[in-house]
Amino acid sequence: MTAVGGAVIDAVPPGVKEWVISLFGTADKVALLAGMALVIAALAALSGIVELRRRFAGVAIIAVFGVVGLVAVLGRAELTAYAIPVPLLVAVAGISLLRWLIRRLGEWQPVPGGRDAGAAGQPVAGGQDAGAEGLPVPGQAVPGQPGPARRRFLQILGGTAAVAVLAGLLASMLRGAAAAVTEVRSKLALPAAASPAAPVPAGAEIRLDGLGPLVTPDKDFYRIDTALRVPLVEPEKWTLKVTGLVEREIELDFATLLAKPLTERYVTIACVSNEVGGDLIGNARWLGWPVRELLALAGPRPEADMVLSRSTDGWTAGTPLEALTDSRDALLAVGMNGEPLPLEHGFPVRLIVPGLYGYVSATKWVTELKVTRFADDAGYWTPRGWSERGPVKTSSRIDVPRDGRNVAAGTVAFGGVAWAQHTGIAKVELRVNGGPWQQAGLAPGISKDTWYQWKLALELAPGQYEVQVRATDLGGVPQVEDRAPVAPSGATGYHTVRVSVK
Known part of the structure; x- marks a missing residue:
């Protein structure tokens, strides 16, 4: 199901993706899986109906769906040997269950003229002595053998048990793999940073009811990606390859990465799908090895201008080479807020690049960096209508009071x-x-790579108010006022809230 869902995500146009995210937010994957479950239920019902009317028509529907599932599985980058037979087994189980149910339905249908009627409605030959030769009378229980009702119950129970066992085995394999990786993560001790993050400045976090924390907790950090099932990568099996337009190809394992002089920095990252005033943005303390040091070892060739990073699930991002080799703290991150990366945020290793939207930079579960050119390669979202380079746009947000709230007259913070x-x-x-x-009042930022908190108290009399916010960067450039949608390069416009003062 996740393979088919992944194929659906790959196939939908950007407009549909944005509509789903705007409607469901970070619950977009749950919505997709629920929708797929409804479609599967509808297909199952359709298969039963058409199978009743024409033999093997319903079987054909299930078979086609099984082939679609197999193609989807074979097309996933994270393909494993045990995943290949799963859609075929499910299809076979579905076909067997359908044929069995159709046969049971045929047996349960009443025979014209009564249970003992013949083809012309006449009594069965032999009348009451039909069982004299040891043959059972239809519908009559035979001593020592289960009766018809009991046989039907046992058959239903057996079929249900078979399906349950198959589903249980698959679920058990996934739970076991997840538990193993979770245990490894829980026991992983990250080394101390050779270059620790600077202390958070005094006054950087404003105390105001309703205003979120300066540093986003892991559990509250937004998650937007194309993985319906979180990839499970064991650190001891993880490797990162640097390939493409380089003087030397490099392969790095997890132990070697942890032995490098690691850097710790606070960095705010944002999704290009973040609407004006949206919450698809978060600030965390990341620990990792500067990507520029890894690329320096590989030696990018002069004609290169892009790095195509690849996730273990096949997702790709095209990042400007300059952003990974200049002075900014682009990291191969292994830690988040003092702990190993959470599984859903890229454990064991992901990319963090300040100043770029995640679709061109923040590759989770990263396994390859291909040094290349924009003219030759493209990341996952670029062919789907998004811009190539994805610089984050200056923006601001009003968190307190929320849009549509009633507040008391007087000083409103x-x-x-x-x-x-x-x-x-x-x-x-x-x-x-x-x-x-x-x-x-602008609080001191942790760094130019993080968001800043702000506060302003206004005296408001009773009435209706529309309040807008704008930010100006350190270069003196204000944020863009004109409203623009998130596609193709990020939303613009002033965040506006409307409050009623009583």
């Missing part, structure tokens, strides 16, 4: 965050009902 990763924020301003801009 507004607060939120602003970001211009790899550039930094110079100021944040608010305006009320289209009036003059008023500068908010």
Whole structure:
């Protein structure tokens, strides 16, 4: 099911993806799986109906669905030997169950003229002595053998048990693999950073009810990716290859990576699907090895201008080579907020690149860096209508009070965050009902690669108010006012909230 779901994600146009994310947010995968379950249920019902009307028509539907599943499995990058027979076994089980149910339904249908009627409605030859030669009378239980009702019950029970056993075996394999990787992660001790993160400045986190934390906890960090099932990668089996337009191809294992002088930095990352005022953005403390040091060992050739990173599940991102070799803290991250990466956030290794949206940089479960050119290769989302390079756009958000809230007249505290990763924020301003801009108090940022919190108290009399926020980066460039959708290169516009003051 996850393989078919992955193929669906690969096939849908960007507009559909954005609609699903805007509607369901980080629950998009749950929505997709629920929708697939409904489609499968509908196909099962259709198979039964057409099989009743024409023999083997329903079987054909299930067989086609099994072939589709096999093709989807064979097309996944994370293909394993035990996954190949699964869609075929499921199809065979479905066909067997369908034929068995059709036979039972035929046996349960009443015979015209009664149980003992013949083809012309006449009594069965032999009447009451039909069993004299040891032949059972139809519908009559034979001593020592189960009766018809009991036989039907045992057959149903056996068929259900067979399906349950098959499903249980598959679920057990997945749970066992997940438990093994989870246990390895829980016992993994990360080395201390050779270059630790600078302390969080005093006053960087504003205390205001409703304003989220400066550093996003792992459990609250947004997750947007194409993996319906979290890839399970054992650290001792993980390797990273550097290939392509390099002087020397390199292969790195996990133990060697941990032995490198690691860097720890606070970095805010964002999804290109983040709407104006959205929450598909988070700030964390990452631990990893600078990508520029790895690429320096490989020696990119002069004609190269892009690195195509590949995940274990086949997903790819095309990152400008410059962003991975300049002074920014682009990391092969192994840690998040002081612990090994959570499984769903890329354990054991992922990419973190300040200043770029995740679709061109934040590859989870990364296994390959191919040094190449934009003219020759493209990441997963670029052929689907998204821009090539994906720089994060300066933006800001009002978190307090929320849009549509009622507040008491008097002093109303507004607060939120602003970001211009790899550039930094110079100021944040608010305006009320289209009036003059008023500068908010801006907390010191952890670094130019993180978001900043801000706060402004306004005196508001009873009435209806529309409040907008804008940020200006350290280069003096304000965020874009014109509204634009997330596709193809990220949303723009001022975040606006409407509050009713009582």
